[in-house]
Amino acid sequence: MDLLTVAQQRYTTKAYDADQTIPQKDLETLLEVLRLTPSSINIQPWHFLVISSDDAKERVTHAMTGGHAYNAPKILKSSHTIVFCTRTDVSDEYLKQLIEQDASIGRFRDASSKQTQADVRKGYVDQYRQSEGGVQRWMENQTFIALGEALFAAATLGIDATPIGGFDAETLDAEFNLTAQGLTSSVVLALGYRSEDDFNAKLPKSRLSKEQLFTVL
Ligand SMILES: Cc1cc2nc3c(=O)[nH]c(=O)nc-3n(C[C@H](O)[C@H](O)[C@H](O)COP(=O)(O)O)c2cc1C
Numbered sequence: 001m002d003l004l005t006v007a008q009q010r011y012t013t014k015a016y017d018a019d020q021t022i023p024q025k026d027l028e029t030l031l032e033v034l035r036l037t038p039s040s041i042n043i044q045p046w047h048f049l050v051i052s053s054d055d056a057k058e059r060v061t062h063a064m065t066g067g068h069a070y071n072a073p074k075i076l077k078s079s080h081t082i083v084f085c086t087r088t089d090v091s092d093e094y095l096k097q098l099i100e101q102d103a104s105i106g107r108f109r110d111a112s113s114k115q116t117q118a119d120v121r122k123g124y125v126d127q128y129r130q131s132e133g134g135v136q137r138w139m140e141n142q143t144f145i146a147l148g149e150a151l152f153a154a155a156t157l158g159i160d161a162t163p164i165g166g167f168d169a170e171t172l173d174a175e176f177n178l179t180a181q182g183l184t185s186s187v188v189l190a191l192g193y194r195s196e197d198d199f200n201a202k203l204p205k206s207r208l209s210k211e212q213l214f215t216v217l
Helices: 003-009 024-035 054-061 066-077 092-104 111-130 134-156 169-175
Strands: 046-051 080-087 160-164 183-192
Touching: 003 134, 024 046, 024 134, 046 054, 046 134, 054 066, 054 080, 054 169, 066 160, 066 183, 080 134, 092 111, 111 134, 134 160, 134 183, 169 183
Parallel strands: none
Antiparallel strands: 046 080, 080 183, 160 183
16 A cells, blocks of 8 residues: 555554454554654654553553543554553653664764764753653654654554553553653554444545645645
8 A cells, every 4th residue: 555545545443343352463463553753853752562462451440530531442443442541740860861872773883973863862962851742742743753653553564553642641640650750641552343234334534635734835
């Protein structure tokens, strides 16, 4: 499928066929795409809970009650669900881990270029710390890049998907002990295969026009 067809045909799945499971190979491809997601100063501020068991799916739905209850069946009938988590802060220890990762892969020609990269990264983190929304909002923006990558990758692999912001993050954080790990849940992605009675599969895609969206200068 060419990329425009993928963009036109992907859609937010509202009902899943619980009997269909994503092949392991496709799941691994999807996770590798997530791992390769680009981020500002390569901060990689995310962690992904890959939910595959019925028990774990049920636990995710604890955060989908009340006004969010309509999202719970999507999780329960998904093949897999991914909880996109974001770090709540950037410690010096984490920055050191990143720079050592860069070094181990051979990105620096000498100790001085390694130090320069460490200083630049720290400078940006300090700058974002002072910005409105702070370092957490900046990091969460990166996590949503991963969501975009996953949506496109899933569609390319013929996997249906539902990005889900309709959940209670505090409940989900408590359910999976995320706060203690320095993480918070940012967005959830249900993955699988559409049920035949998914009303949304037949609806036309609604988007603003090119004229409204693009200013060519
Ligand atoms: C960050 C984000 C959060 C969303 N949250 C939900 C949600 O909680 N439940 C749901 O059914 N759809 C959710 N959606 C789906 C959007 O409503 C959908 O992407 C939009 O209407 C465009 O339609 P399409 O994805 O079918 O092209 C979410 C989408 C995004 C990107």
